[in-house]
Amino acid sequence: MSTATAEKVDDELWSAIGDPTRRRMLDLLLVEGGGTATTLSQQLPVTRQAVAKHLGVLDRVGLVRATPAGREKRYRVDDAQLARAVAQLASVGSAWDARLRRIKRIAEAIQRAQQD
Amino acid sequence: MSTATAEKVDDELWSAIGDPTRRRMLDLLLVEGGGTATTLSQQLPVTRQAVAKHLGVLDRVGLVRATPAGREKRYRVDDAQLARAVAQLASVGSAWDARLRRIKRIAEAIQRAQQD
DNA sequence: CTGATGCGCAACCAAACGTTGCAGGAGGGT
DNA sequence: ACCCTCCTGCAACGTTTGGTTGCGCATCAG
Numbered sequence: 055m056s057t058a059t060a061e062k063v064d065d066e067l068w069s070a071i072g073d074p075t076r077r078r079m080l081d082l083l084l085v086e087g088g089g090t091a092t093t094l095s096q097q098l099p100v101t102r103q104a105v106a107k108h109l110g111v112l113d114r115v116g117l118v119r120a121t122p123a124g125r126e127k128r129y130r131v132d133d134a135q136l137a138r139a140v141a142q143l144a145s146v147g148s149a150w151d152a153r154l155r156r157i158k159r160i161a162e163a164i165q166r167a168q169q170d
Numbered sequence: 171m172s173t174a175t176a177e178k179v180d181d182e183l184w185s186a187i188g189d190p191t192r193r194r195m196l197d198l199l200l201v202e203g204g205g206t207a208t209t210l211s212q213q214l215p216v217t218r219q220a221v222a223k224h225l226g227v228l229d230r231v232g233l234v235r236a237t238p239a240g241r242e243k244r245y246r247v248d249d250a251q252l253a254r255a256v257a258q259l260a261s262v263g264s265a266w267d268a269r270l271r272r273i274k275r276i277a278e279a280i281q282r283a284q285q286d
Numbered sequence: 287c288t289g290a291t292g293c294g295c296a297a298c299c300a301a302a303c304g305t306t307g308c309a310g311g312a313g314g315g316t
Numbered sequence: 317a318c319c320c321t322c323c324t325g326c327a328a329c330g331t332t333t334g335g336t337t338g339c340g341c342a343t344c345a346g
Contacts, residue, residue, distance in 0.1 A: 065190045072188030073334080074181045077262065084269040092292060104335050106293080125292055125343040133270055140263045140270075146193065147259040153200040154249055154256075189303080208323060220304050222324080241312040241323055 067139050070115045075100060076108050080131060083118065088130040183255050186231045191216060192224050196247060199234065204246040 071077055075098065082097055083089055091109055095102040109129055112118045116135045121128050187193055191214065198213055199205055207225055211218040225245055228234045232251045237244050 068188070068190060068193075072184070074184060075334080077184075080266070084266065084273070087273070090292075100334085101336065102292085103294090103337085107334075127293070133273065136266060137270060140266050143259045143263040147256045147263070150196070150200065150252060151256050154253060157200070157203070157249065191303085206323075216303085217305065218323085219306085219325090223303075243324070 066115050067142055070111055070117060071139055076112060079108055083129060083131045088128055090126050090128055182231050183258055186227060186233060187255055192228060195224055196233065199245060199247045204244050206242050206244055
């Protein structure tokens with residue numbers, strides 16, 4: 055299993071989507087179906103170079119892929135990889151959720167026991 | 171609404187759970203129902219001081235709460251706040267998922283149109 | 287050819303994660 | 317009481333990372 059205390063699986067993926075700027079970039083790329091460092095930077099509060107670095111990170115973990123077109127470099131989201139990332143989020147979320155429920159159950163059991 | 175491109179809601183929460191060490195700490199605190207900087211550091215690949223700083227961060231965003239007990243300072247997870255964090259994760263995840271599905275639908279529509 | 291546009295590289299800053307080292311407070315022996 | 321141990325807190329330091337500016341180079345449009 056892997057739902058236990060271990061999530062060393064894809065720390066890289068996590069740190070990639072852990073950055074707020076990168077999350078917004080993925081959002082923009084999804085909404086507009088692609089973009090370049092320049093077009094993205096125009097809709098973000100950071101410079102083109104910062105965006106370029108982030109695109110490099112996202113590319114390295116496979117969340118986006120680049121296609122040079124003339125003098126510009128167009129990026130688009132890799133659907134499969136993003137789906138994997140979403141699964142990771144859901145996995146961690148549900149793991150925590152399960153533990154919270156379990157704790158709540160135990161707490162209620164103690165409550166009952168103390169009423170004897 | 172807020173499901174759109176905007177998730178400026180709680181960037182703090184995100185960056186808190188964005189760190190892999192802090193995620194593992196939350197895991198440990200959930201499993202063992204609490205702990206101190208020392209006990210946690212023994213089960214993590216970092217020093218006690220690093221853990222202490224992380225606990226400070228988690229405390230500041232309300233994900234954990236401290237209770238001084240004699241010479242030690244015991245921390246436990248704040249259930250409600252962690253539940254909120256889980257909701258955030260699910261929110262972003264489902265937003266991306268929805269866009270992925272939408273893109274897939276459009277792609278299929280184009281496929282059909284081109285077959286005319 | 288010239289000018290505008292888009293990219294890449296390098297130097298530099300600030301914040302964050304992690305380390306070591308040291309001083310201080312709270313319990314437990316004898 | 318005393319000493320010893322354990323846990324905490326603070327400070328200095330190094331390294332990685334997100335961000336900036338400035339420059340040089342390639343590519344399209346007039």
